[in-house]
Amino acid sequence: MTNDNTRGASARTGAHAGRPRQAASQLSASLPMLDVDDMPQPMGTPVITFDHVTKVYPAQPNKPALDDITLQIYAGEFVFLVGHSGSGKSTFIRMLIREVKPTQGHIYVADEDLSNMRNWRVPYLRRNIGCVFQDFKLLPNKTVFENVAFALEVIGKSRHVIKTQVPEVLRLVGLQDKLNKRPDQLSGGEQQRVSIARAIVNRPPLLICDEPTGNLDPQTSRGIMDLLERINRTGTTVLVATHDREMVDNMRRRVIALDKGHLTRDQDRGVYGFDV
Numbered sequence: 503m504t505n506d507n508t509r510g511a512s513a514r515t516g517a518h519a520g521r522p523r524q525a526a527s528q529l530s531a532s533l534p535m536l537d538v539d540d541m542p543q544p545m546g547t548p549v550i551t552f553d554h555v556t557k558v559y560p561a562q563p564n565k566p567a568l569d570d571i572t573l574q575i576y577a578g579e580f581v582f583l584v585g586h587s588g589s590g591k592s593t594f595i596r597m598l599i600r601e602v603k604p605t606q607g608h609i610y611v612a613d614e615d616l617s618n619m620r621n622w623r624v625p626y627l628r629r630n631i632g633c634v635f636q637d638f639k640l641l642p643n644k645t646v647f648e649n650v651a652f653a654l655e656v657i658g659k660s661r662h663v664i665k666t667q668v669p670e671v672l673r674l675v676g677l678q679d680k681l682n683k684r685p686d687q688l689s690g691g692e693q694q695r696v697s698i699a700r701a702i703v704n705r706p707p708l709l710i711c712d713e714p715t716g717n718l719d720p721q722t723s724r725g726i727m728d729l730l731e732r733i734n735r736t737g738t739t740v741l742v743a744t745h746d747r748e749m750v751d752n753m754r755r756r757v758i759a760l761d762k763g764h765l766t767r768d769q770d771r772g773v774y775g776f777d778v
């Protein structure tokens with residue numbers, strides 16, 4: 503596959519050498535919530551920078567999971583990460599939340615270099631990144647309200663904040679009538695809405711979704727993508743790793759394609775583009 507990089511030059515330049523480091527508590531402030539009407543143009547400070555990032559897992563020393571990836575994602579963008587199974591999408595995401603460190607190169611989230619980040623700062627990083635996974639990861643014995651509230655409790659938010667923000671976010675995802683249901687009393691689409699509500703209840707500037715529609719039928723998937731698009735319109739940067747060809751082709755957002763660990767395409771208003 504050819505490297506079809508159609509992004510503007512400004513989206514690919516800008517090494518971080520010499521930039522001041524920021525305290526973890528300043529991450530939110532440095533990732534402004536933009537008021538975005540349409541598709542935002544790359545501008546301002548990148549939310550995510552990959553600077554010649556390579557990841558080699560010890561179990562596969564001759565086959566990098568990611569190989570020399572350089573790219574930037576800006577505040578307010580909606581980006582699809584696509585590629586065959588094993589192309590490196592999950593590794594890309596796991597590195598962003600510092601579950602995995604690069605073997606070479608640097609990753610910056612809001613100017614903070616994750617390679618040098620002290621372990622005690624990692625929870626502060628993760629407060630600023632909402633995560634949604636294919637398998638929802640809800641707590642089965644807690645209600646919808648409690649599942650979302652838990653995300654605020656663990657970071658020490660007051661009962662007043664919880665009482666205000668949880669119903670508000672559940673209204674946003676259309677679950678205001680299901681506050682007292684347990685996950686096993688909900689459909690797959692509703693469970694995914696709970697997990698999205700949990701991911702955004704603390705208003706993170708960055709939302710990362712790994713196969714958010716992988717377990718859902720096409721109509722339910724469209725509802726989830728509409729919701730992600732609405733969240734993006736409030737200014738949240740959204741990164742979605744997916745195999746969902748129909749969704750990517752319909753939404754025509756930025757597409758970053760990986761193939762065997764290589765960045766093969768980075769396209770505005772892109773398409774899924776792989777033969778099945």
Ligand SMILES: Nc1ncnc2c1ncn2[C@@H]1O[C@H](COP(=O)(O)OP(=O)(O)OP(=O)(O)O)[C@@H](O)[C@H]1O
Pocket residue numbers: 559560561562566567585586587588589590591592593594
């Ligand atoms: N913990 C690990 N140890 C060794 N190799 C790994 C590990 N995790 C992933 N890999 C390898 O790294 C490569 C990229 O895997 P990754 O899971 O990032 O791909 P993916 O695109 O997310 O795949 P999928 O769509 O199936 O989830 C694969 O060759 C995989 O076997």
